[in-house]
Amino acid sequence: xxxxxxxxxxxxxxxxxxxxxxxxxxxxxxxxxxxxxxxxxxxxxxxxxxxxxxxxxxxxxxxxxxxxxxxxxxxxxxxxxxx
Amino acid sequence: xxxxxxxxxxxxxxxxxxxxxxxxxxxxxxxxxxxxxxxxxxxxxxxxxxxxxxxxxxxxxxxxxxxxxxxxxxxxxxxxxxx
DNA sequence: AAATAATCGGTTGTATATAACCGATTATTT
DNA sequence: AAATAATCGGTTATATACAACCGATTATTT
Numbered sequence: 324x325x326x327x328x329x330x331x332x333x334x335x336x337x338x339x340x341x342x343x344x345x346x347x348x349x350x351x352x353x354x355x356x357x358x359x360x361x362x363x364x365x366x367x368x369x370x371x372x373x374x375x376x377x378x379x380x381x382x383x384x385x386x387x388x389x390x391x392x393x394x395x396x397x398x399x400x401x402x403x404x405x406x
Numbered sequence: 407x408x409x410x411x412x413x414x415x416x417x418x419x420x421x422x423x424x425x426x427x428x429x430x431x432x433x434x435x436x437x438x439x440x441x442x443x444x445x446x447x448x449x450x451x452x453x454x455x456x457x458x459x460x461x462x463x464x465x466x467x468x469x470x471x472x473x474x475x476x477x478x479x480x481x482x483x484x485x486x487x488x489x
Numbered sequence: 490a491a492a493t494a495a496t497c498g499g500t501t502g503t504a505t506a507t508a509a510c511c512g513a514t515t516a517t518t519t
Numbered sequence: 520a521a522a523t524a525a526t527c528g529g530t531t532a533t534a535t536a537c538a539a540c541c542g543a544t545t546a547t548t549t
Contacts, residue, residue, distance in 0.1 A: 333464035354495080364539060369496070379462050379506080379536065381416035384488075394481045402467075402476055437525080447509060452526070462506065462536080495546065505536065516525065 332374055338404045340374030342397060346390050347372070360389035415457055421487045423457030425480060429473050430455070443472035 347354060354372070358365035362385060370376035371386065378386070387394045430437060437455070441448035445468060453459035454469065461469070470477045 333467070335463055335467045339463060363537080365495090366497090366540075367537070370498095373497085375498085376536075377462050377464060379460050380418055380422060380466065381460060382537080383463065384416070384418045384485075388485075393483070393485055395478045395483065398477045398481065400476070400478065402471075405467075446507080448525090449510075449527090450506095450508070453528095456527085458528085459506075465507080491549080493546100493548065495544100497544075498542100500541070501539090503537085505534100507532100507534075509531090511530070512528100514525100514527075516523100518523065519521080 332377055334405045335401065336377045337374040338401055339397070340372055342401070343386065343390065344372050346392060346397075350391070352390070357386070357389045361385040415460055417488045418484065419460045420457040421484055422480070423455055425484070426469065426473065427455050429475060429480075433474070435473065440469070440472045444468040 346352070347357060354368060355365045358368040361368065361382075363382075367376070368386070371378055371382075383394055383397075387397045390397070429435070430440060437451060438448045441451040444451065444465075446465075450459070451469070454461055454465075466477055466480075470480045473480070
């Protein structure tokens with residue numbers, strides 16, 4: 324049995340991913356453009372959107388900017404969504 | 407000539423470090439305790455405080471919690487300090 | 490229906506985070 | 520002044536981020 328339960332991202336990563344996705348959908352952004360604006364490959368952005376890849380602070384800044392929101396806005400009250 | 411100019415952390419890392427330090431000083435927190443609460447070695451916390459080490463989102467959450475602030479508060483308007 | 494774009498889960502290789510630890514130095518407490 | 524704690528810049532080893540890319544599948548556009 325392939326026991327590849329490797330989906331153990333911190334919950335904050337998962338919730339952040341959902342928020343990024345909501346912004347993209349809500350503002351009808353195009354992922355390819357968001358990725359380009361953030362200076363990353365769209366396939367890699369997708370991993371952040373799906374929550375399968377955690378990011379560092381520098382990347383959070385790049386992505387939040389390309390989404391047109393501040394990091395603070397992106398993370399507002401996220402602690403409530405995590406517990 | 408030892409040309410080790412390796413201090414090229416993203417500016418956001420540097421500014422975040424200053425903010426963490428300000429909170430610790432302002433609230434007269436003890437680094438050793440902050441580190442313990444965050445579940446990290448105090449020497450490693452120091453690197454975040456000095457801005458010599460970038461962190462991932464999960465670590466940001468741990469440290470912000472041990473500082474007694476939310477990530478959103480910690481990052482408020484940080485874009486203005488970076489530019 | 491065919492063409493095109495988006496999505497998905499994956500890969501490799503390099504850079505970097507993280508945990509744990511260290512000795513020397515500086516700062517604070519006794 | 521001596522003892523103790525904090526700071527600093529460093530280390531090693533392992534885990535993981537990131538860039539770049541991929542083929543197959545799904546979704547959308549033509």
